[in-house]
Amino acid sequence: MADPFLINPFYVENAFLREEAFAPNIRYWQPALPNITGVVTLKFDVPFTIDSASFSGGITAYTVGSDANFDPNATIYLDVSTDNLNWTTIASQTNLNACCSGIAGPWDISSVVAGSNVVYVRSQMFMTTNYAGFGATQFMRQGAPYDPGFFTAASAPPQLISLIDLDFDAPVPSGVNDVNGLGTGFTHWLPGTGGLIPRDDPNLNLLTTPGYLAFTSTRSATSHTNGFGRNLAVLDVPGVLLNQMVGRDFKVTAKFDDVTLRDLSDELLIYVGTSSELILQAGFHDFSAIDPSGATAQYSILGNTGSGDFTFPGADSVRLFANGDEVILSLSRIDGLWSLEWENLTNPATSGAYSGISVPWLGAEPNLYVGLMHMDAQNFSPQTAKIDYFRMDVSPVPEPSSLALILLVSLATWRQGVRR
Known part of the structure; x- marks a missing residue:
């Protein structure tokens, strides 16, 4: 032998x-x-x-x-x-x-x-x-x-290639229209949300601010602990559906002009998930309830695993943006770890990132919905966001x-x- x-x-x-x-x-x-x-x-x-x-x-x-x-x-x-x-x-x-x-x-x-x-x-x-x-x-x-x-x-590592590039300069035929019936380029709503929102979405508008998508918040939330209920039927989360995503790197980027979150629990976020019960969301969050100064406050990454909310220790930073700022947000998954980056074009010194975050409940999901959400969970004052562009870059399907x-x-x- x-x-x-x-x-x-x-x-x-x-x-x-x-x-x-x-x-x-x-x-x-x-x-x-x-x-x-x-x-x-x-x-x-x-x-x-x-x-x-x-x-x-x-x-x-x-x-x-x-x-x-x-x-x-x-x-x-x-x-x-x-x-x-x-x-x-x-x-x-x-x-x-x-x-x-x-x-x-x-x-x-x-x-x-x-x-x-x-x-x-x-x-x-x-x-x-x-x-x-x-x-x-x-x-x-x-x-x-x-x-x-x-x-x-x-x-x-495979280079990311552009998959989606929406600049909102002109209508794009799609499954999600704005209030005027113009295609936004988004194709889906996150499952479990928006049941009362018509296809011509009254919260989306390509005409009021040409070159931008105007996105008005609704009184709703993904959180289980917001104090008033989730109101998922009017939760507006337009996005796109990505397939064959197990093991693939990707990066979602959106540019927000004149960021405005004036009241408690206003949220303007990028999301990735499979439904309202399995989701990661990251972006701007008014946290004035716990900030003694009352300032619009925080970049955050939050999750919902279906059995409750999930937070990431250290992934919050108080007073890093102000109303009126122009900010580019990027949420990415590279080599299995997630990062949120923000580039504040109005005040570059406040740019930053959270990185190295593990989100195990999304790692094995082959199909992911990716898009935007805008909520005013604990107040009665809708806000309108100006979205300059929405982009998605992904790695090719892995080869052996x-x-x-x-x-x-x-x-x-x-x-x-x-x-x-």
Whole structure:
């Protein structure tokens, strides 16, 4: 039966795979003859263009110690190449830096191999001793308790591509019309909301402020704890439906001119969700009830998981915008983590972001509704927002083989001194 700890090199010259007599589960490559450099080269073919990569695998030069078999002249170098001709040394052990034990990485080799889809890793070993049971230089020492080596590579994160770009300069045929019957570009309302809102939405208007979408708030809320009820039938949440969203990065951006939230619990938000019971919402929130100054107050990220409201510790900042400000909001999910960014064009010093937020209840949802909502939950004074644009960028549908992990314990099939 083939030994699972043997590795499968691409090229071998003056080297052999040692099994230590006193520790039969230990394997490593060493020079076959002293005073001649031994070479072992590994080759990794990757099914994509590499953006980042790393390698781990022990290199050891026993140069000092009480054992008579240690060799003060022992040296070992670990090199990386993409063409098997031009090499970069990434690690070494010599009598200048080695003492009694080896090093194993992992080493980040991204700067050497980025842009390629093939990687060569070479060990050059030299020693002057010739002890029958021990090698003073060792490559890829394996066997309990030593870990096998690993090579990992990843492709570049896919670039986001524009999917939706609504500038509200002209009608766009769609499923959601404004009060005049003009298409807004939005195609859906969030399920569970807006049951009493006609298709020609009385809260949306493309004509009152040309070049903008005027969006009037309704006395409603997604929150379960607002003190008056949710009033979902008039909750106005126009948006679009996105499919095949599991594992995909995306970014929603909207520009708001003359932001106006004057009364308690006025909210102007970007949302992402599957229904009124499973939603993430982020944006402007008047929080004057708890702000002693009474100022319009806060950027917030809130969620609703169906069983109640969900908040994110630290994701609120008091007095970061004022009525009349011009602000660009962006809500994104990148590598599974969410961020809210705000760029205050009126007062740039107050721009900022919340980032690194986990929203596990949306991660596995394939279909997501994304759009805007405007509410005046705990007052009787509707506000009208001016939306300059609404944009959506997404990554392509993921393809397989964007990550390679190779465990260097395959079967040994090699011929000494011959390229395979």
